[in-house]
Amino acid sequence: MAFIETRQIESFMNACTMLAWGVxxxxxxxxxxxxxxxxxxxxxxxxxxxxxxxxxxxxxxxKKIGAEHVVPxxxxxxxxxxxxxxxxPNQFV
Numbered sequence: 001m002a003f004i005e006t007r008q009i010e011s012f013m014n015a016c017t018m019l020a021w022g023v024x025x026x027x028x029x030x031x032x033x034x035x036x037x038x039x040x041x042x043x044x045x046x047x048x049x050x051x052x053x054x055x056x057x058x059x060x061x062x063k064k065i066g067a068e069h070v071v072p073x074x075x076x077x078x079x080x081x082x083x084x085x086x087x088x089p090n091q092f093v
Protein backbone atom coordinates (compact mmCIF):
# COMPACT_ATOMS: atom_id res chain seq x y z
CA MET A 1 0.00 0.00 0.00
CA ALA A 2 1.37 3.39 -0.94
CA PHE A 3 1.86 6.09 1.65
CA ILE A 4 -0.29 9.12 0.96
CA GLU A 5 1.03 12.50 2.01
CA THR A 6 -1.18 14.74 4.15
CA ARG A 7 -1.00 17.45 1.48
CA GLN A 8 -2.30 15.00 -1.13
CA ILE A 9 -5.26 14.18 1.11
CA GLU A 10 -5.80 17.89 1.72
CA SER A 11 -5.87 18.54 -2.03
CA PHE A 12 -8.39 15.75 -2.54
CA MET A 13 -10.59 17.06 0.29
CA ASN A 14 -10.42 20.55 -1.20
CA ALA A 15 -11.45 19.26 -4.62
CA CYS A 16 -14.42 17.34 -3.21
CA THR A 17 -15.53 20.14 -0.90
CA MET A 18 -15.15 22.84 -3.54
CA LEU A 19 -17.84 21.19 -5.65
CA ALA A 20 -20.38 21.65 -2.86
CA TRP A 21 -19.27 24.55 -0.66
CA GLY A 22 -16.22 26.27 -2.10
CA VAL A 23 -12.53 26.25 -1.16
CA UNK A 24 -11.48 25.10 2.30
CA UNK A 25 -9.15 27.37 4.27
CA UNK A 26 -7.18 24.79 6.24
CA UNK A 27 -4.40 27.21 7.19
CA UNK A 28 -6.78 29.38 9.24
CA UNK A 29 -10.05 27.43 9.50
CA UNK A 30 -13.07 29.52 10.54
CA UNK A 31 -16.10 27.55 9.37
CA UNK A 32 -17.20 24.39 11.14
CA UNK A 33 -16.62 22.33 7.99
CA UNK A 34 -13.07 23.70 7.70
CA UNK A 35 -12.32 22.93 11.34
CA UNK A 36 -13.73 19.42 10.99
CA UNK A 37 -11.58 18.73 7.93
CA UNK A 38 -8.51 20.19 9.68
CA UNK A 39 -9.09 17.83 12.61
CA UNK A 40 -9.28 14.84 10.26
CA UNK A 41 -5.93 15.75 8.75
CA UNK A 42 -3.83 17.08 11.60
CA UNK A 43 -5.27 16.16 15.01
CA UNK A 44 -3.51 12.93 15.93
CA UNK A 45 -4.10 11.55 19.40
CA UNK A 46 -3.79 7.82 20.15
CA UNK A 47 -6.95 7.77 22.28
CA UNK A 48 -9.06 8.80 19.27
CA UNK A 49 -8.61 5.33 17.78
CA UNK A 50 -9.97 3.87 21.03
CA UNK A 51 -13.01 6.15 20.95
CA UNK A 52 -14.17 4.88 17.54
CA UNK A 53 -13.85 1.21 18.52
CA UNK A 54 -17.21 0.21 20.07
CA UNK A 55 -15.63 -2.62 22.05
CA UNK A 56 -12.55 -0.72 23.25
CA UNK A 57 -14.50 2.41 24.29
CA UNK A 58 -16.52 0.31 26.76
CA UNK A 59 -13.28 -0.73 28.48
CA UNK A 60 -11.99 2.85 28.57
CA UNK A 61 -15.18 4.29 30.06
CA UNK A 62 -15.60 1.41 32.50
CA LYS A 63 -12.23 2.40 33.98
CA LYS A 64 -13.02 6.14 33.94
CA ILE A 65 -16.60 6.27 35.21
CA GLY A 66 -17.25 2.76 36.50
CA ALA A 67 -18.65 -0.33 34.82
CA GLU A 68 -22.08 0.21 36.39
CA HIS A 69 -22.58 3.27 34.13
CA VAL A 70 -21.72 1.49 30.88
CA VAL A 71 -24.33 -0.41 28.84
CA PRO A 72 -23.63 -4.15 29.24
CA UNK A 73 -22.09 -6.07 26.37
CA UNK A 74 -23.89 -9.30 25.46
CA UNK A 75 -21.25 -10.58 23.08
CA UNK A 76 -18.79 -9.90 20.30
CA UNK A 77 -19.08 -11.83 17.05
CA UNK A 78 -17.23 -11.74 13.76
CA UNK A 79 -20.09 -13.25 11.75
CA UNK A 80 -23.86 -13.07 12.14
CA UNK A 81 -24.17 -16.86 11.97
CA UNK A 82 -22.05 -17.13 15.15
CA UNK A 83 -24.63 -15.28 17.28
CA UNK A 84 -26.43 -17.44 19.84
CA UNK A 85 -29.83 -15.76 19.84
CA UNK A 86 -31.02 -17.93 22.74
CA UNK A 87 -28.46 -16.26 25.03
CA UNK A 88 -29.72 -12.73 24.23
CA PRO A 89 -32.53 -10.99 26.15
CA ASN A 90 -35.94 -11.29 24.46
CA GLN A 91 -36.25 -7.58 23.68
CA PHE A 92 -33.24 -7.83 21.33
CA VAL A 93 -34.36 -10.92 19.42
